[in-house]
Amino acid sequence: VTIFIYIAVSLDNFIATPDGGLDWLYAIPNPEQSDYGFADFIQRVDALVMGRKTFETVLSFDPWPYQKPVFVLSRTLAALPEKAIGKAELIRGEPAEVVRILGGKGFHNLYVDGGRTIQGFLEADLIDEMIITQVPILLGGGVPLFGRLPQEMKFRLVGTQRLNDTLVKSQYLRDRN
Ligand SMILES: NC(=O)c1ccc[n+]([C@@H]2O[C@H](COP(=O)([O-])OP(=O)(O)OC[C@H]3O[C@@H](n4cnc5c(N)ncnc54)[C@H](OP(=O)(O)O)[C@@H]3O)[C@@H](O)[C@H]2O)c1
Numbered sequence: 001v002t003i004f005i006y007i008a009v010s011l012d013n014f015i016a017t018p019d020g021g022l023d024w025l026y027a028i029p030n031p032e033q034s035d036y037g038f039a040d041f042i043q044r045v046d047a048l049v050m051g052r053k054t055f056e057t058v059l060s061f062d063p064w065p066y067q068k069p070v071f072v073l074s075r076t077l078a079a080l081p082e083k084a085i086g087k088a089e090l091i092r093g094e095p096a097e098v099v100r101i102l103g104g105k106g107f108h109n110l111y112v113d114g115g116r117t118i119q120g121f122l123e124a125d126l127i128d129e130m131i132i133t134q135v136p137i138l139l140g141g142g143v144p145l146f147g148r149l150p151q152e153m154k155f156r157l158v159g160t161q162r163l164n165d166t167l168v169k170s171q172y173l174r175d176r177n
Contacts, residue, residue: 001108003099005118006041006131007145008167014142015115020057024137028166036163041131042068047107049091049098051114052077059083071102073117095124119147125176130155133169 008025009015016022045068050058052074058065059081070088072080080090091098102110112121121127132145155172163169 001103002044002128003110003112003121003126004041004045004129004131005112005121005127006038007113007118008133008135009145010135010137010139010142012138012140013145014139015145016057016143017139018142020053020143022057024139025135028135028164030164034164036133036167036169037161042066042111044109045111046109047071047102048111048113049073049102049117050112051117054114054117055080055084055088059087068111069107071098073098073114095121095126099126115143115145115147118145122146122149122153125153125174128174130172130174131169132172133163133167135167 007015010024017024047069048066049071050073052072055070055072055074058070064087066087071091072084072088073091075092077090080088091101093101099110102108112118112127118127154175156175158171158173160168160170
């Protein structure tokens with residue numbers, strides 16, 4: 001059972017501009033249309049768990065980008081919009097409970113996405129592996145990847161790649177020793 005994050009961040013550790021914008025990500029030249037290893041990564045995952053705000057961003061993508069089941073965390077939504085039917089399901093509960101519920105459905109390896117959502121899973125020390133792709137830009141402000149934690153958390157670097165002479169993709173495993 002592994003819980004992953006796989007995310008792109010600015011050098012100052014933001015995942016979107018203050019208004020949720022991702023233009024700085026789309027602007028990275030990608031002449032070979034590489035997926036930077038995303039397809040290989042997603043094979044390791046049984047399901048995605050994403051925050052309501054990330055879900056709203058993803059819902060605007062055409063085509064829908066995921067072949068794996070997607071569970072959306074929200075305390076405010078009573079139901080997902082009609083557009084999401086067949087794509088995603090609403091799920092409730094604190095991170096540990098979400099892991100338990102999804103494990104009961106056979107979804108053990110989870111990809112957790114969205115800043116607040118990732119922070120909640122980190123606070124509960126539920127993230128086992130982080131694949132973080134650093135984009136050479138300072139956004140100066142925005143939606144943070146990380147937040148306050150009740151204690152330090154060590155990670156072990158297991159690999160790093162330079163992609164397109166632009167990005168640095170690093171893989172970290174949680175070191176609980
Ligand atoms: N750079 C990248 O690779 C990347 C990746 C993913 C996302 N993003 C961007 O990041 C932004 C979203 O990040 P974010 O930090 O603002 O929000 P987020 O984590 O996507 O969503 C936050 C919302 O998720 C719900 N939520 C989180 N944990 C919950 C829990 N334990 N129980 C119930 N509900 C929970 C709450 O929804 P309610 O308010 O409905 O209760 C909360 O307001 C978007 O702009 C997105 O495009 C960027």
